[in-house]
Amino acid sequence: MNILRKNTDYALRMMCNLAGNYRQRAVSVRMLARQEDVSYQFACKILQKLQVADLVESVMGPAGGYRLCREPEKITMLDVIQAMQGNITVNRCTDKYDNCPRQPNCPVSIVLRRLQRNVDEFFVKVTLKDLLNNK
Amino acid sequence: MNILRKNTDYALRMMCNLAGNYRQRAVSVRMLARQEDVSYQFACKILQKLQVADLVESVMGPAGGYRLCREPEKITMLDVIQAMQGNITVNRCTDKYDNCPRQPNCPVSIVLRRLQRNVDEFFVKVTLKDLLNNK
DNA sequence: CATATATAGGACTATTATTATCCTATATGA
DNA sequence: TCATATAGGATAATAATAGTCCTATATATG
Numbered sequence: 001m002n003i004l005r006k007n008t009d010y011a012l013r014m015m016c017n018l019a020g021n022y023r024q025r026a027v028s029v030r031m032l033a034r035q036e037d038v039s040y041q042f043a044c045k046i047l048q049k050l051q052v053a054d055l056v057e058s059v060m061g062p063a064g065g066y067r068l069c070r071e072p073e074k075i076t077m078l079d080v081i082q083a084m085q086g087n088i089t090v091n092r093c094t095d096k097y098d099n100c101p102r103q104p105n106c107p108v109s110i111v112l113r114r115l116q117r118n119v120d121e122f123f124v125k126v127t128l129k130d131l132l133n134n135k
Numbered sequence: 136m137n138i139l140r141k142n143t144d145y146a147l148r149m150m151c152n153l154a155g156n157y158r159q160r161a162v163s164v165r166m167l168a169r170q171e172d173v174s175y176q177f178a179c180k181i182l183q184k185l186q187v188a189d190l191v192e193s194v195m196g197p198a199g200g201y202r203l204c205r206e207p208e209k210i211t212m213l214d215v216i217q218a219m220q221g222n223i224t225v226n227r228c229t230d231k232y233d234n235c236p237r238q239p240n241c242p243v244s245i246v247l248r249r250l251q252r253n254v255d256e257f258f259v260k261v262t263l264k265d266l267l268n269n270k
Numbered sequence: 271c272a273t274a275t276a277t278a279g280g281a282c283t284a285t286t287a288t289t290a291t292c293c294t295a296t297a298t299g300a
Numbered sequence: 301t302c303a304t305a306t307a308g309g310a311t312a313a314t315a316a317t318a319g320t321c322c323t324a325t326a327t328a329t330g
Contacts, residue, residue: 001220001221001224001316002224002225002227003138003223003224003226004225005287005289006227006289007288009226009227013243016242028304029306039291041292042289042291044306044308045289045291048308058306059305060298061297061305061306062303063299063304063305064297064304064305086136088136089136090137090138091137091139091144092141093144095137106148107151107266107267108148108151110269111212111261112139115254118253119254122250126246130246131242131246134242134245136287140316140318141318163275163277164277165275174319176319176320177318179277179279180279182277183279186277193276193277193278194276195275195278195327196275196277196326196328197275197276197327198275198327198328199275199276199326200277
């Protein structure tokens, strides 16, 4: 299966779209939905989640829509992912708050914690600006 | 959510157990289940899957059980993961056979394919022997 | 050769997560 | 005041995951 949910996939694409329009205008959900191939209703839900997470802000009324809350270089993939699907953990035992009795000497957990660090680092290092620049 | 399913987590632990007993004896499912905290019935299912994937072989009858098909250094985490939950893909678009029309220039996909390579490489490099040695 | 101890594996249930839609309320610019 | 937007609760539909039940089959050993 996929590590990223469809939700998150849609959200990342819509956030890229908003990043491309940053400081120009609010983009309506209808427009975002059409351009990024997401159903209108579902796009509404996703944007509401992104708003709760303080990544986008809404403009109501005609000519309304959504825009980023801050500069594209200050929003990371991790921000978007966490807003949509929470923390990504490699395994139960790589979650900070796990209390598996085999810790901390379980061989499986020792190795997986290493991958966990790689993944965390990856997502926190990539910003929306990087995405736009194909970095 | 977790990248590795509970199934896979159980499987990895049981495989470590079998690796520790390699060339000594077949370990019964009852024993594996008790030592690794998995229900007996569920452990049976998991081992059957591992057998279909040619990672373990069964010995029927009294004093029977399971043993690894080959040396612990010749079985990777990827082998176990694929047997239990198939390929792990970062996103739809990092799957080899994906045909998303945005390919190959989608900014999201370009970045995620990089992570995909990291993850693949990680799992293929760690063997059961490494796990036992806490490498 | 009977029996106790194992695995084999199909069928099924339960639970949870994901994806999505429907509907009504509210805000606001022209 | 009306057309064009978002807000958000409720709920449906689907799919994945986790786990159990039951009966069949293999085999070492007394």
